[in-house]
Amino acid sequence: MSMCRVTGQAGFGQCRSALLVLRRHKATAAAIQSKDGGEVVKPFSALPGPRGLPFIGTLFHTMRNSSRLHESIQERHETYGPIFREKLGILDAVFLMDVDAVESLLRQDGKYPSRMQVDVWHEYRNIAGIRKGLLLNEGETWHALRRIVDRHMLKTRTVESYTGDFNTVVAEFLDRMDRILPDDKEMPSPDEELFNWSLESISRILYEKKLGCLLDGKSKDAQDFINSAHEIFATSRTLAFLPPHVSKVIMPKLYKQHMAAWETSFRVAKGVIDETIERIKNKVESDEGDVGFITHFLKENMDKQDLYVNVWELMAAAVDTTSYTTLAMLNEISRCPRVQDALYEEITRVVPAGEQPTADHLKEMHYIKAVIKETLRMYPTVGGITRIAQNDLVLMNYSIPKGTKIWVDPYTMGRLRRHYDDPDTFLPERWLRATRTTKPHPFAWLPFGFGVRACVGRRVAELEMQLLVSQFVRKYKLEAISTEPFRIKYDLILLPKDPVRIRLIDRESA
Numbered sequence: 011m012s013m014c015r016v017t018g019q020a021g022f023g024q025c026r027s028a029l030l031v032l033r034r035h036k037a038t039a040a041a042i043q044s045k046d047g048g049e050v051v052k053p054f055s056a057l058p059g060p061r062g063l064p065f066i067g068t069l070f071h072t073m074r075n076s077s078r079l080h081e082s083i084q085e086r087h088e089t090y091g092p093i094f095r096e097k098l099g100i101l102d103a104v105f106l107m108d109v110d111a112v113e114s115l116l117r118q119d120g121k122y123p124s125r126m127q128v129d130v131w132h133e134y135r136n137i138a139g140i141r142k143g144l145l146l147n148e149g150e151t152w153h154a155l156r157r158i159v160d161r162h163m164l165k166t167r168t169v170e171s172y173t174g175d176f177n178t179v180v181a182e183f184l185d186r187m188d189r190i191l192p193d194d195k196e197m198p199s200p201d202e203e204l205f206n207w208s209l210e211s212i213s214r215i216l217y218e219k220k221l222g223c224l225l226d227g228k229s230k231d232a233q234d235f236i237n238s239a240h241e242i243f244a245t246s247r248t249l250a251f252l253p254p255h256v257s258k259v260i261m262p263k264l265y266k267q268h269m270a271a272w273e274t275s276f277r278v279a280k281g282v283i284d285e286t287i288e289r290i291k292n293k294v295e296s297d298e299g300d301v302g303f304i305t306h307f308l309k310e311n312m313d314k315q316d317l318y319v320n321v322w323e324l325m326a327a328a329v330d331t332t333s334y335t336t337l338a339m340l341n342e343i344s345r346c347p348r349v350q351d352a353l354y355e356e357i358t359r360v361v362p363a364g365e366q367p368t369a370d371h372l373k374e375m376h377y378i379k380a381v382i383k384e385t386l387r388m389y390p391t392v393g394g395i396t397r398i399a400q401n402d403l404v405l406m407n408y409s410i411p412k413g414t415k416i417w418v419d420p421y422t423m424g425r426l427r428r429h430y431d432d433p434d435t436f437l438p439e440r441w442l443r444a445t446r447t448t449k450p451h452p453f454a455w456l457p458f459g460f461g462v463r464a465c466v467g468r469r470v471a472e473l474e475m476q477l478l479v480s481q482f483v484r485k486y487k488l489e490a491i492s493t494e495p496f497r498i499k500y501d502l503i504l505l506p507k508d509p510v511r512i513r514l515i516d517r518e519s520a
């Protein structure tokens with residue numbers, strides 16, 4: 011079987027020399043032996059890792075390398091092993107990459123798992139007097155919100171019912187491609203076009219209306235929302251490691267930019283939500299079936315302030331994650347003719363010409379699902395699955411006190427030879443029962459997290475991507491223009507570093 015080499019790893023090694031490994035914190039309290047000769051649990055202070063400077067730890071190194079944090083963690087893993095501790099400014103965390111320890115950690119989650127927080131995200135909400143939604147809330151309040159959202163986002167039948175809406179957006183997207191494709195056939199601004207698709211898709215189910223992102227004259231509000239989402243992530247890359255009151259003084263411009271981005275994004279979302287509430291108020295009073303999110307939240311008597319933040323956070327969490335994953339996927343497909351042929355074969359075999367995939371068709375389409383899994387193995391958009399230990403724990407024979415921040419790194423874990431054969435190769439076949447040679451460990455693949463706090467939008471995101479990518483490949487043959495290594499960068503989420511360049515050849519006119 012011919013395989014497509016993906017050289018995404020190239021260049022990582024070259025950067026190693028640039029990595030400033032501050033004073034190495036050796037495991038001083040070496041394994042204490044118990045009387046019977048067995049190893050007893052080592053103290054927290056014995057965890058290996060770069061110690062850095064008092065109070066700030068490796069903050070300077072982190073700030074200088076903030077766009078390559080994923081590579082830095084990978085390098086620390088090579089130096090210190092699958093568990094180490096590093097203090098990146100205010101982010102003092104234990105990094106964990108051993109599948110068994112990760113499984114044991116996540117299985118102990120409890121009823122109200124707690125994630126590490128980005129302080130500056132809370133700062134905006136505190137200053138603006140806005141509540142916290144699912145993303146940032148904790149404890150019982152989080153649990154009550156989550157139960158409501160789960161019903162509309164994770165139930166199979168409900169998610170399947172979004173197929174028609176998402177297909178309508180795919181048709182609009184493909185029509186738009188037809189209109190805007192230039193003579194040289196290079197897809198114009200793939201990232202921007204995928205943001206439009208992703209925002210339009212999520213808006214259909216949140217607001218029960220067409221936002222118009224794929225029309226020629228996109229609204230200013232839609233563009234403002236997309237821009238603000240990018241700015242929130244890009245500015246957080248630096249601000250996440252400092253207390254907000256310090257950033258405000260030493261990086262006032264960046265801090266203001268960050269706050270302004272939240273403000274814009276909330277303003278746009280609130281405007282659409284208010285307009286939706288007005289439009290659907292009759293539906294809420296009646297018993298009409300097949301309703302969207304806001305109708306559903308109102309029917310559940312969700313408080314209006316909670317409704318604002320939850321719909322807003324769902325919209326914000328959906329757009330960049332789904333579109334960057336799809337961008338990485340289209341890039342891989344364009345570089346792997348074998349994968350592209352298999353995708354084309356599947357969609358043309360399962361879905362009759364002229365029709366769009368239904369939920370039943372998708373049940374037979376295993377290859378597209380394997381392509382999505384493989385993309386997220388190599389490019390997990392959310393770079394860290396984080397937890398705050400709710401009790402004292404023991405991980406890999408180290409004692410971890412309650413309250414410790416723990417960072418599980420799906421990027422490093424997805425590229426380890428001990429988890430995957432040939433980890434630098436894009437190989438969807440590894441996920442198919444019929445073709446795989448080994449079965450990947452379930453805790454080595456965690457792009458959506460795990461357990462009751464896992465991504466609430468997983469099924470929605472997967473459905474959106476299955477429908478778009480399969481129909482895109484049916485319509486166009488994708489040709490890679492750039493053969494340079496595909497590099498990614500860290501902007502709080504992981505995203506392509508260089509522009510993705512693809513030529514689209516319409517299969518009907520080829």
Ligand code: HEM
Pocket residue numbers: 125144145146156212323324325327328329331332335390391392394395396456457458459460461462463464465466467468470471
């Ligand atoms: C490829 C796309 C996506 C990826 C890779 C992704 C990944 C993640 C990850 C890793 C988490 C944290 C899980 C954990 O702590 O265990 C998360 C949480 C979350 N995601 Fe996603 N996500 C994606 C798409 C979406 C979409 C489309 C939505 C909304 C429709 C969404 C909404 C959320 C929300 C609200 C949370 C917080 C859930 C909670 O704390 O209860 N995500 N996501």
